Amino acid sequence: MTPTRMAWKAMKRRCTDKGQDAYPFYGGRGITYCSRWELYGNFLEDMGEKPEGTSLDRINNDGNYTPDNCRWAEREVQAYNKRTYSSNKTGIKGVAWHERDRRWIVRISVNNKKILLYGGPDFFEACCARKSWEAKRARAWGIN
Numbered sequence: 001m002t003p004t005r006m007a008w009k010a011m012k013r014r015c016t017d018k019g020q021d022a023y024p025f026y027g028g029r030g031i032t033y034c035s036r037w038e039l040y041g042n043f044l045e046d047m048g049e050k051p052e053g054t055s056l057d058r059i060n061n062d063g064n065y066t067p068d069n070c071r072w073a074e075r076e077v078q079a080y081n082k083r084t085y086s087s088n089k090t091g092i093k094g095v096a097w098h099e100r101d102r103r104w105i106v107r108i109s110v111n112n113k114k115i116l117l118y119g120g121p122d123f124f125e126a127c128c129a130r131k132s133w134e135a136k137r138a139r140a141w142g143i144n
């Protein structure tokens with residue numbers, strides 16, 4: 001089985017198979033895929049072969065799997081594109097209060113390495129550090 005076909009099958013399972021661990025984050029949130037992609041040939045025609053080092057990414061993380069909302073993306077791009085988790089009380093991705101140290105922490109992950117962007121008492125500075133990093137990465141990746 002080709003990497004492209006495996007990605008297609010995994011997408012379908014995430015959206016439809018309630019027994020899959022990932023289902024609550026996809027099908028369980030109402031994420032579906034377009035009816036055209038029920039057939040692998042249509043998916044392949046729309047997306048092309050999966051480039052090495054990439055996986056299927058939804059540009060709008062709350063949107064469905066459709067040709068205009070999907071791309072093959074590298075891990076770092078996908079990490080940037082994650083939704084804000086419900087446990088995040090700040091509303092800003094990557095910004096968290098570290099209770100033990102009594103400071104705001106901003107961390108990112110690049111190539112499986114955690115990098116500290118900010119660690120200090122000022123929430124505004126923490127948000128600026130995260131937003132500045134996002135803007136730089138977005139420009140580098142050609143993301144608006």
